[in-house]
Amino acid sequence: MRRTIDWADGAIVIIDQTALPGDYHLLALRTVGELVDAIQRLAVRGAPALGGAGALGVALAARLGGDVRADAELIAAARPTAVNLRWGVERALTKLGQGADAVLAEAQAVLTEDEQLNKSASAHAAGIVLAxxxxxxxxxxxxxxxxxxxxxxxxxxxxxxxxxxxxxxxxxxxxxxxxxxxxxxxxxxxxxxxxxxxxxxxxxxxxxxxxxxxxxxxxxxxxxxxxxxxxxxxxxxxxxxxxxxxxxxxxxxxxxxxxxxxxxxxxxxxxxxxxxxxxxxxxxxxxxxxxxxxxxxxxxxxxxxxxxxxxxxxxxxxxxx
Missing domain, CATH: 3.40.50.10470 (Translation initiation factor eif-2b; domain 2)
Structure with missing residues (x-):
């Protein structure tokens, strides 16, 4: 299965989780408003995936121009309980002064790290379960x-x-x-x-x-x-x-x-x-x-x-x- 959330052709691409299991399809989110809506209606959800969404959302906002920090706050506030969403936003913002490409590179690093970290965490947990x-x-x-x-x-x-x-x-x-x-x-x-x-x-x-x-x-x-x-x-x-x-x-x-x-x-x-x-x-x-x-x-x-x-x-x- 492809990544739950990714970047392609200038858009944030997600698996629409509201449609599963009856329909598997992808959504291309091209505005900050579309991303916030997808987060709030749980088209993309799960704390680690929301971390990726937060980082990619800042990258999207940086490429679109406008008030990036205001857009970032809208994204971070979309769901209040999962800490990863704001964490992803704040991590991507650290590269804002270096330009939109640097922000996107940091967001993509968040995605790659998430896969690796969860594989490692679940491997540790498997050992604990067996013990x-x-x-x-x-x-x-x-x-x-x-x-x-x-x-x-x-x-x-x-x-x-x-x-x-x-x-x-x-x-x-x-x-x-x-x-x-x-x-x-x-x-x-x-x-x-x-x-x-x-x-x-x-x-x-x-x-x-x-x-x-x-x-x-x-x-x-x-x-x-x-x-x-x-x-x-x-x-x-x-x-x-x-x-x-x-x-x-x-x-x-x-x-x-x-x-x-x-x-x-x-x-x-x-x-x-x-x-x-x-x-x-x-x-x-x-x-x-x-x-x-x-x-x-x-x-x-x-x-x-x-x-x-x-x-x-x-x-x-x-x-x-």
Missing amino acids: ECPRRPLRLLSHCNAGRLATVGWGSALGVVWHLHERGLVEEVLVDETRPLLQGARLTAWELAQAGVPYRVQPDGAAAAAMARGMVDCVLVGADRIAANGDVANKIGTYGLAIAAAHHGVPFVVVAPSSTVDSSLADGTGVTIEERDARELTEYAGIGITPPGAEVFNPAFDVTPAALITAVVTENGRYVP
């Missing part, structure tokens, strides 16, 4: 999408599955459907099918029951922001998974590049949690499914305390707060 889980082959549980589609081209948490599958060590992956936009059922399941990895999709609410039945050897998730103390912000439902895993003695492993660590935050209480449109819960395919006027609590992310996490793993190995 923590004696059963073979392994039964793994995935939440949201932390595969190729969430990164530039390899995957963080799902990258662990690729490493283990190559060695014949995966029995199956239980895939949480993942509210609110079903990134597990739509995207992770699609990636696993493409790779020939056995999987089953389950409702988010079934995860604890699966652990109680002894169906899960390890939980693997990515991260959108990691606080200095090791608290992890990730897709809503991750916190509940970690509580269930701790109760059942199931290892809980977080995999992400070090750019996801926000050392400015002492702990997870400082993470800004994005709230999604109420219609994601009150409607299905444009048809109302709740009583008119129903109030909604629809956070996109939650924060899992470090005490519930077996290991946070980056390209440098196990993260030590």
